[in-house]
Amino acid sequence: MLKFRSVAMLAGVSLLGAACGGPESQQEAEVTQTWEEFRASAVREPWEGGKIIVNGDEALESEEELAAYFHNVVESKLGQSQDGLAVYYIGGDIKWSATQKLNLTYCISNTFGTTNKAKMVTAMANATAAWEATANVNFTYLSQYDASCTASQAGVLFDIRPVSGQSYVARAFFPNSSRSGRNVLVDSSAFGNLSPWTLTGILRHELGHTLGFRHEHTRSTASGCYEDSQWRALTTTYDRSSVMHYPQCNGTQTGDLVLTTLDKQGARALYP
Numbered sequence: 001m002l003k004f005r006s007v008a009m010l011a012g013v014s015l016l017g018a019a020c021g022g023p024e025s026q027q028e029a030e031v032t033q034t035w036e037e038f039r040a041s042a043v044r045e046p047w048e049g050g051k052i053i054v055n056g057d058e059a060l061e062s063e064e065e066l067a068a069y070f071h072n073v074v075e076s077k078l079g080q081s082q083d084g085l086a087v088y089y090i091g092g093d094i095k096w097s098a099t100q101k102l103n104l105t106y107c108i109s110n111t112f113g114t115t116n117k118a119k120m121v122t123a124m125a126n127a128t129a130a131w132e133a134t135a136n137v138n139f140t141y142l143s144q145y146d147a148s149c150t151a152s153q154a155g156v157l158f159d160i161r162p163v164s165g166q167s168y169v170a171r172a173f174f175p176n177s178s179r180s181g182r183n184v185l186v187d188s189s190a191f192g193n194l195s196p197w198t199l200t201g202i203l204r205h206e207l208g209h210t211l212g213f214r215h216e217h218t219r220s221t222a223s224g225c226y227e228d229s230q231w232r233a234l235t236t237t238y239d240r241s242s243v244m245h246y247p248q249c250n251g252t253q254t255g256d257l258v259l260t261t262l263d264k265q266g267a268r269a270l271y272p
């Protein structure tokens with residue numbers, strides 16, 4: 001596929017969980033059972049890497065397989081599949097505090113060059129406006145730091161810089177990143193023809209990550225792009241058209257990357 005078909009942002013970042021734990025007493029999945037409860041109740045063999053046993057005698061190799069099993073088998077059997085915009089979740093939501101969410105400051109590096117920087121300023125204004133219009137968050141552009149808009153610039157929450165020759169069009173970060181990791185890197189390919197996407201659309205997606213949202217397609221193994229189980233559903237419906245869903249992962253969004261009605265519901269749920 002074309003290079004811009006992978007708006008990857010998770011490259012090199014392991015989102016896999018650490019060691020498993022929990023009581024070794026498997027329960028029948030109940031209507032009220034959450035993923036966390038199900039995971040804690042799963043039986044893990046004490047040998048050969050600790051395979052996870054479900055349905056009495058069926059072994060699963062990994063936590064990822066267990067998560068896929070839960071989402072696809074347990075929840076669907078119960079008719080309570082909870083899919084929709086998802087927040088990065090590691091024992092708690094990975095999101096901005098009530099004060100920080102209203103002061104999400106950024107700079108745009110002068111190293112973009114005059115033409116591309118102007119495109120970035122406009123696209124960021126439009127992309128931030130899309131999230132600000134629906135969630136209680138506020139991004140602020142501090143252009144006074146553009147001349148030294150680096151990973152160590154302490155005057156902003158995150159920096160936006162150009163890169164080239166990368167496998168992604170752009171990549172972002174999650175709210176639990178340290179200052180040095182809080183960058184939105186935009187590849188030179190982002191300034192070419194991205195049709196049907198636009199630079200603004202790409203940034204709407206990347207800003208979703210900066211707010212704590214995971215890829216929507218990790219909610220379903222049917223997407224073919226399942227990533228891991230470290231997320232929490234924010235709405236009740238899986239949204240194949242989500243701004244956070246890759247179209248090439250059995251997505252249904254054929255135009256630009258835009259916030260859907262469900263995206264807006266999810267964003268408001270996390271940042272009311």
Ligand SMILES: [Zn+2]
Pocket residue numbers: 007008009010205206209215
């Ligand atoms: Zn992404």
